[in-house]
Amino acid sequence: MTNLTLKPTFQLPAGRSSSLVTLPRPSILRVVRCAAASLEAKPTILVAEKLGEAGLALLKSYANVDCAYNLSPEELNTKISLCDALIVRSGTKVTRDVFESSAGRLRVVGRAGVGIDNVDLGAATEHGCLVVNAPTANTVAAAEHGIALLAAMARNVAQADASVKAGLWQRNKYVGVSLVGKTLAVMGFGKVGSEVARRAKGLGLHVIAHDPYAPADRARAIGVELVGFEEALATADFISLHMPLTPATAKVLNDDTFAKMKKGVRIVNVARGGVIDEDALVRALDAGIVAQAALDVFIEEPPAKDSKLIAHERVTVTPHLGASTMEAQEGVAIEIAEAVIGALKGELAATAVNAPMVPAEVLSELKPFVVLADKLGRLAVQLVAGGSGVKTVRVSYASARAPDDLDTRLLRAMITKGLIEPISSVFVNLVNADFTAKQRGLRITEERVILDGSPESPLEYIQVQIANVESRFASAISDSGEITVEGRVKDGIPHLTRVGGFEVDVSLEGSIILCRQVDQPGMIGKVGSILGEENVNVSFMSVGRIAPRKQAVMAIGVDDQPSRETLKKIGDIPAVEEFVFLKL
Numbered sequence: 001m002t003n004l005t006l007k008p009t010f011q012l013p014a015g016r017s018s019s020l021v022t023l024p025r026p027s028i029l030r031v032v033r034c035a036a037a038s039l040e041a042k043p044t045i046l047v048a049e050k051l052g053e054a055g056l057a058l059l060k061s062y063a064n065v066d067c068a069y070n071l072s073p074e075e076l077n078t079k080i081s082l083c084d085a086l087i088v089r090s091g092t093k094v095t096r097d098v099f100e101s102s103a104g105r106l107r108v109v110g111r112a113g114v115g116i117d118n119v120d121l122g123a124a125t126e127h128g129c130l131v132v133n134a135p136t137a138n139t140v141a142a143a144e145h146g147i148a149l150l151a152a153m154a155r156n157v158a159q160a161d162a163s164v165k166a167g168l169w170q171r172n173k174y175v176g177v178s179l180v181g182k183t184l185a186v187m188g189f190g191k192v193g194s195e196v197a198r199r200a201k202g203l204g205l206h207v208i209a210h211d212p213y214a215p216a217d218r219a220r221a222i223g224v225e226l227v228g229f230e231e232a233l234a235t236a237d238f239i240s241l242h243m244p245l246t247p248a249t250a251k252v253l254n255d256d257t258f259a260k261m262k263k264g265v266r267i268v269n270v271a272r273g274g275v276i277d278e279d280a281l282v283r284a285l286d287a288g289i290v291a292q293a294a295l296d297v298f299i300e301e302p303p304a305k306d307s308k309l310i311a312h313e314r315v316t317v318t319p320h321l322g323a324s325t326m327e328a329q330e331g332v333a334i335e336i337a338e339a340v341i342g343a344l345k346g347e348l349a350a351t352a353v354n355a356p357m358v359p360a361e362v363l364s365e366l367k368p369f370v371v372l373a374d375k376l377g378r379l380a381v382q383l384v385a386g387g388s389g390v391k392t393v394r395v396s397y398a399s400a401r402a403p404d405d406l407d408t409r410l411l412r413a414m415i416t417k418g419l420i421e422p423i424s425s426v427f428v429n430l431v432n433a434d435f436t437a438k439q440r441g442l443r444i445t446e447e448r449v450i451l452d453g454s455p456e457s458p459l460e461y462i463q464v465q466i467a468n469v470e471s472r473f474a475s476a477i478s479d480s481g482e483i484t485v486e487g488r489v490k491d492g493i494p495h496l497t498r499v500g501g502f503e504v505d506v507s508l509e510g511s512i513i514l515c516r517q518v519d520q521p522g523m524i525g526k527v528g529s530i531l532g533e534e535n536v537n538v539s540f541m542s543v544g545r546i547a548p549r550k551q552a553v554m555a556i557g558v559d560d561q562p563s564r565e566t567l568k569k570i571g572d573i574p575a576v577e578e579f580v581f582l583k584l
């Protein structure tokens with residue numbers, strides 16, 4: 001069984017209004033994987049790409065910071081085993097190898113920017129490593145670069161500049177096109193896309209946008225019409241790309257889609273190179289479908305020296321400069337430093353990419369239920385008899401709230417943690433809970449029990465049932481045949497309120513002895529005095545019985561772990577039919 005002293009009890013703080021919620025160290029929920037010995041040591045953060053000074057200063061105030069740029073993949077793999085966090089921009093590929101090489105030490109990857117397509121999120125999640133990004137600080141910089149490329153492309157600024165510097169004066173060759181009155185299709189109407197749209201309207205462009213997930217009211221507020229993909233392609237004079245690179249957007253501009261565009265269309269890409277099939281773009285340029293393109297991003301960065309696309313006369317290129325303004329880089333550095341430090345401290349990051357982002361208010365409300373969920377999981381799994389594999393778990397959340405008004409991801413993660421940690425050496429956190437459960441073949445189904453009454457509290461009770469197993473404590477099996485434990489929160493403290501068919505009431509602090517006996521006078525006294533003699537402090541006691549003088553289950557909360565002999569003495573009381581000691 002896991003030594004629980006290495007995984008101390010988690011408490012959430014009282015309500016906080018900031019987007020980051022501090023969890024005290026150490027905490028169950030934290031993404032921080034800790035060994036007791038390393039608790040006091042300063043973490044080490046590897047900064048693998050250039051970061052603004054203010055962010056570096058912040059990092060240095062909290063951790064040992066190793067700035068090592070231009071590492072080869074092999075060098076990164078070697079260094080990473082000594083690091084608790086890694087900070088990168090778009091130039092570093094954080095592959096599965098990196099997580100494997102870290103041998104469990106890497107807890108946080110911070111992407112100092114928006115796009116996380118260079119981080120293997122699946123591998124991060126499997127390794128319980130939180131990935132955070134800095135999604136807001138470079139938005140304006142990217143939008144401004146998009147507009148700069150749009151205007152520069154339309155007026156051949158780069159080509160004309162090169163020509164003048166080469167001693168030429170080609171006024172007729174570099175006649176451009178006007179922007180005013182033209183239609184710009186913004187593909188991807190998120191943070192950057194909408195800022196581009198706002199600025200383009202100021203330049204007199206008619207702006208349409210395509211984004212299957214963007215809210216229509218945001219588009220309306222800027223005076224932009226949301227249109228379908230085909231319509232955007234068919235009507236645009238300019239197309240500006242602002243969607244993330246995902247399997248769905250990879251090479252979304254290809255031979256087929258270029259063929260649907262207006263002849264003479266001009267394309268700007270400050271999103272990701274991979275959203276365009278670059279060979280197809282060269283063909284479309286040569287065929288005259290695309291008049292010009294202005295590109296900040298490429299499938300391969302830096303691109304191959306002999307790239308036909310880069311060399312193309314009608315293509316303007318920049319070396320992934322979208323986020324590269326002084327202001328954006330300072331902002332991004334601070335944003336990522338705060339997120340990484342917060343994550344290392346065990347806070348839930350508001351910019352988590354591979355874990356649920358739970359708003360501070362929700363978290364503060366769920367706080368005692370999160371503790372309850374973990375403890376119910378721990379109790380339930382310890383009630384399973386050795387040899388019965390735990391495969392099917394049903395969790396019921398009883399609440400008077402509307403069904404969609406309860407985010408159970410956090411609770412499910414904590415139940416999973418409680419179920420898995422006592423029986424394995426696996427570390428479970430919010431990042432890897434679902435993955436770990438799936439990997440172990442643990443199927444957790446959730447259901448809501450809708451109650452009448454006051455929806456003031458998010459939950460009335462949580463019930464955890466494990467099906468198809470034998471129990472070390474037969475009374476824990478309910479009539480329906482599952483190990484059943486149920487708990488409630490009373491005055492902010494989690495309580496165990498049901499075991500099998502027996503109602504009990506014991507606060508879930510310390511550890512618990514469950515004892516089934518024939519209901520008769522003097523039992524509480526007998527057990528209490530055995531524990532007292534051994535100096536085991538009893539925090540709570542309660543008896544749940546079927547009927548007077550029939551069977552009863554006594555739940556005893558103890559602060560200290562009773563010795564084997566003490567437990568034996570309890571078992572030897574003639575009326576005691578079975579008992580079990582459970583660590584929380």
Ligand SMILES: NC(=O)C1=CN([C@@H]2O[C@H](COP(=O)(O)OP(=O)(O)OC[C@H]3O[C@@H](n4cnc5c(N)ncnc54)[C@H](O)[C@@H]3O)[C@@H](O)[C@H]2O)C=CC1
Binds near residue numbers: 116192242296
């Ligand atoms: N060149 C550079 O230096 C920079 C590049 N970027 C890139 O710009 C892109 C956008 O960044 P943000 O606006 O901050 O992200 P965002 O997440 O705010 O916006 C992305 C938008 O794309 C939409 N989208 C997703 N799939 C789509 C699809 N199939 N078709 C159309 N739209 C789709 C989403 O609904 C979302 O509204 C990202 O790829 C990011 O990496 C961002 C900053 C700097």
Ligand SMILES: O=C(O)C(=O)COP(=O)(O)O
Binds near residue numbers: 090091116138
């Ligand atoms: O934030 C993004 O998505 C970017 O593309 C910026 O990349 P960078 O941090 O400049 O390497």
